[in-house]
Amino acid sequence: MTSFKYKSDFSLDDPGRTQEHRATIQSKVFLNKLYREWYETFVLEKSHLPTGPVIEIGSGGGFLKKLIPDIITSDILPLPSNDMTFSALEMPFPDSSVSGIFMVDTFHHLPDARLFLSEVNRVLKKSGKLIMIEPANSLWGRFIFQRFHHEPFDPDGTWQIPGDGPLSQANGCLLWIVFERDKRHFTSEFPGLEVEMIQYHTPLRYLLSGGVSFKQFVPDGAFNLFRAVDRILAALSKQTCMFMTLKIIKTKEG
Numbered sequence: 001m002t003s004f005k006y007k008s009d010f011s012l013d014d015p016g017r018t019q020e021h022r023a024t025i026q027s028k029v030f031l032n033k034l035y036r037e038w039y040e041t042f043v044l045e046k047s048h049l050p051t052g053p054v055i056e057i058g059s060g061g062g063f064l065k066k067l068i069p070d071i072i073t074s075d076i077l078p079l080p081s082n083d084m085t086f087s088a089l090e091m092p093f094p095d096s097s098v099s100g101i102f103m104v105d106t107f108h109h110l111p112d113a114r115l116f117l118s119e120v121n122r123v124l125k126k127s128g129k130l131i132m133i134e135p136a137n138s139l140w141g142r143f144i145f146q147r148f149h150h151e152p153f154d155p156d157g158t159w160q161i162p163g164d165g166p167l168s169q170a171n172g173c174l175l176w177i178v179f180e181r182d183k184r185h186f187t188s189e190f191p192g193l194e195v196e197m198i199q200y201h202t203p204l205r206y207l208l209s210g211g212v213s214f215k216q217f218v219p220d221g222a223f224n225l226f227r228a229v230d231r232i233l234a235a236l237s238k239q240t241c242m243f244m245t246l247k248i249i250k251t252k253e254g
Helices: 015-027 029-046 113-123 139-148 174-181 183-189 205-209 220-236
Strands: 054-057 072-075 098-104 124-135 193-201 243-250
Touching: 015 029, 029 098, 029 124, 029 205, 029 220, 029 243, 098 113, 113 124, 113 174, 113 183, 113 193, 113 243, 124 174, 174 183, 174 193, 174 243, 183 193, 193 220, 205 220
Parallel strands: 054 072, 054 098, 098 124
Antiparallel strands: 124 243, 193 243
């Protein structure tokens, strides 16, 4: 698989690498369609949120703003596409002022999940939501991410990730760790944040697209075929899936 990998002159923590990812997502039709499908979750959910600003954290190389023009894009890296640049562990918003926070492949880079959730609890309005799409710790997901992905994927990890690089520090299992393995701890520490939904999905298409690091393995025209295959596999078992979507709603103040 390494012979199909793109080469980059930028480190993972360099904004230039994120700009390369943006160009890749825009140019690869198969991958672009998959992102649009993921983004549809956010588009549909936004209409049901309370009034107020909606924030995308870790906008990176994505294009959610094309589908939700009034979303506030943000990243910890200084990118030209940012509306704001800040750390997710210290958000520049007043208490109970934000109606929604959307994230794709960002949570597993946060150095302190507990501090992040405290900030989410602080800034979200009642009935506001945090929605995240992240790698899944399924049998298939774990097999792929531990063998063919550059980021660590450790089911035995903690809520904190060591390191000082905003993108090079990671644990792809972090969402599963916090909200499934340690569900009782999350519920106890954050009684005002309720898990509304966890859905496992996308067994094959991200892998077949090559993501942002590898060349595509199937023709663009095969997208609909593999979308049907993905749905069948996901319906058979969540253990076939590579990704998961989590929706959290703030149910009470404090």
